[in-house]
Amino acid sequence: MIDTLRAIVRGTLERLAHMAETQLPPLIVAAAIMLSAFLLASVVRLLILRVFHGIALDRFLRRSGVSSLVDHSGTLRASGVVAQSAYWGILIIGFLAALQAFGTEFTARIAEGAVLLFPRLLAGAAVVLGGIWLAQYLGRSALVWAVNEDWPWARLFAAAVRSMVVFAAVVVAADILNFARGVFLIAFVLVLGGAVLAASLALGLGARDAVRRRIEESTSGLPEPEPRERSLWHHL
Amino acid sequence: MRPSAPGLESFLPADAVSAAAALGRADIVIGIPSYRNARTIGHVVRAAQLGLAKYFPQFTAVIVNSDGGSNDGTREAVLSAPLEDGRVLLLRHPLLPVHRLSMPYHGIPGKGSAFRLIFGMASLIGARACAVVDADLRSITPEWFDLLLRPVLHADFDFVAPYYHRHKYDGTITNSIVYPLTRALYGLRVRQPIGGDFGMSRRLFNRYLERNDWETDVARYGIDIWMTTIAICEGFRVCQSFLGAKLHDAKDPGADLSAMLHQVIGSVFQLMNEYEPVWRARTGSENVDLFGFRYDVGLDPIQVNVPRMIGKFRHGCQDLGEIWSVALTKETMSRISALAREPDEARFHLDDELWVRVIYDFALAFKRGKLDRGHLMRSLTPLYMARVASFVLETEELGPEAVDEKIEVLCRRYEAAKPYLLAGWSGAAPPAEDRRSPAADAMEKMKEAHYD
Helix, strand or coil, rough: HHHHHHHHHHHHHCCCCCCCHHHHHHHHHHHHHHHHHHHHHHHHHHHHHHHHCCHHHHHHHHHCCCCHHHHHCCCCHHHHHHHHHHHHHHHHHHHHHHHHHCHHHHHHCCCCCCHHHHHHHHHHHHHHHHHHHHHHCCCCCCCHHHHHHHCCCHEEEEEEEEHHHHHHHHCCCHHHHHHCHHHHHHHHHHHHHHHHHHHHHHHHHHHHHHHHHHHHHHCCCCCCCCCHHHHHHHCC | CCCCCHHHHHHCCHHHHHHHHHCCCCEEEEEEEEEHHHHHHHHHHHHHHHHHHHHHHCCCEEEEEEEEECCCCHHHHHHHHHCHHHCCCCCCCCCCEEEEEEECCCCCHHHHHHHHHHHHHHCCCCCEEEEEECCCEEECCCHHHHHHHHHHHHHHEEEEEEEEEECCCCCCHHHHHHHHHHHHHHHHHCCCHHHHHHEHHHHHHHHHHHHHCCHHHHHHHCCHHHHHHHHHHHHCCEEEEEEECCEECCCCCCCHHHHHHHHHHHHHHHHHCCCCHHHCCCCCCCCCEEECCCCCCCCCCCCCCHHHHHHHHHHHHCCHHHHHHCCCHHHHHHHHHHCCCCCCHHHCCCHHHHHHHHHHHHHHHHHHCCCCCCHHHHHHHHHHHHHHHHHHHHCCCCCHHHHHHHHHHHHHHHHHHHHHHHHHHHCCCCCCCCCCCCHHHHHHHHHHHHHH
C-alpha cells in the first residue's frame, strides 16, 4: 500500500519535474516575449504620441466626422488612434510569437490561423469602419436635408439611412470574412426591398395630388402658378 | 492690344476666343449671365443697348450673354431683341455699333462660371470697363448702365456696387447677414454687397481672373460677395450707385434656400479666412461714395408665412441639436432652445444680440472645422428662418425708414460684437459680455448722424 502510494507520488513528482523541465522554459520565454512586446508597444505608443501630435490628420478626422463617430465629444486625435493601433498591434504580434514558444501543434495552428485571417480581418474592419463613417456622413446629410424640407420624421429618416449604410458595410465585411454570407445578404436584400417598397408607397400616395395637378395643368395649357411665398427666398 | 489676364484660353471656349478675335477691341463690355430668362432678357438687352447709345456713344461696346444652357430661347431672345431707338432721343449720331454675343459657358453650372466667361471676354478684347447685370430684371433702365460705368470710366473707381430701394422683406440674406457682417468685418458700408449688378474696371476684372478659386462656391451664388470682398480687401476704389428699385423674377425656382445660404454665407466665411489680416485690423465702419439721385419708388409686395417659418425653426431645434451643439456655444444654444419653446407666436423674438452670436458662432465653427462645412452651413437655414420671422413680426407696422433704422441698429450690434469674434478666432475665450452700455450706444448714434 505504502509502496503504491510512494510510486504514485514519485510518478507525480517526476511528471511535474518533466513538465517543469519541458514547459517552464517555453513559458518563461513566452512571458519574456510578452513583456518585451508590452515594453516595445508602450515605447512606440509614446513615440507616436510625441511625434505625430497635432498633425493635419486630426483636423481631417474632426471635419470628416470620424471623430464624432468614435467619440461624441469630438476630442479624438489621429495621433491617439494611430498610437493605440500600433500598441495593440505589437501586443497581438507579441502574443502570437509567445504562443510559438510552446512549439505545440495547437499553438502553431492558432498562430497560423491568426496570420491567415489577419489580412481579411483587417479588410473587414476597414470596411465596417468606412461604412460607419459613411453612415454618419450620409445620415447627417439626410437629417439636414429632411429638416430643411420640413419632413416630419427627419431623425427617423436619418437613422434609417445610417442603419442601411452600416448594414451594407456589415454584409460586405461578412462576405470578406466568409462568415454567414447568405444570411447577411438575404437579410440585406429583404430590408432594402422593404425600404424601397415603403418609400414607393409613401411617394405614390403623397405625390398623387401633385402629379394629378401637374397633368391637369399641362393638358389645360395654363402656366404653372408661381408660389408667392417662395419669392421671399429667391431674393438674396 | 491692351494687356489681358494670362491663361484665358484655358477656360474660354474656342468660339469665345474666335468671337473676341473677330471683334478686335472694345471699350465697354456689358455682361448678362442667364439661365432660362427668355421672358425678361430681351428687356435687359434693350436697356443695355439704349444705355450705351445714350450715355457712351463715343465708346465701342459689346453685350455678352453668358448662358447656362437654357432651352427656352434665352439666347435667341438676346440676339434678336430689337432696338426701338425711334422712341428714344439720342443726342449723337452716328453711333458706334454695339455688338451682341451669346454663348454658353463651360464648367460648374452657376452665375460665377458665367461671370468668368464675361470677364475673360472683357479681358481678351481689352475693355476699359465692364458692367454685369442680372437677366431677370424688370426694373432695369438705360440709366443703370450710366450709373454702373461712369464712375469707372470718368472717376477712376474700380468697383461700383448697386444701391437699390427694396421691399422691407426683400433681400433678407443681405439685410440680416451679408451687409452687416461685411460692414463689421471690413469697415465699409456697401449696402448691397450681393446685389448682382456691378460695374468694374479692367484692373479689377483682370485681378478676378488671376485667382484660382473659381471652381468653388464662387462658381455659384458665392460670386457676388466674392467680387465685393476682393474689391474691398485688396484696396480697389469702391463706390455705390443708386439704381432705383430692384424688381425681378424669382431667381431660380429650382434652387433651394439652404443651398443659397450655404454658398453665399460659406463664401463669406471662406473669405474671412483669407482676409483675416484685413478685418482684424479694422474697427467701426465708414460710408462709401454714393452716385445717383435717390428717390422713392413703389415696390412689389412680398407675402410671408410667419407661422410656417417658426414651425421650421422649431423643427430644426428639435432635430438639429447634434450639429448646433457643436457650432453654438452653450449659452447661445440654451437661448435658442428657450426661443423654440416660446408658445406665443406673436411674442416670438430673436433679438439682434442673439442673432449676431449665432452668426459669429457659425463663423467660428466654420473656421474650427469640427463639422463638415456643408452640413454646418445648411443647418443654418432654420435659424435664419427664425430671424426672418422675428424681423417680419417686428417690422410689420413699420415704414421703410424705420426698417432701415432697425437694420442700422443690427449693423452696429455686429460691429460691437466683433471683439467676441476676434477672441474666438484666436482660440481665446470670448469676452463674456459684448453688450455696450447705453451711453456707448448713444455715442455711436451721434456718430452715425454725423456720417449721414
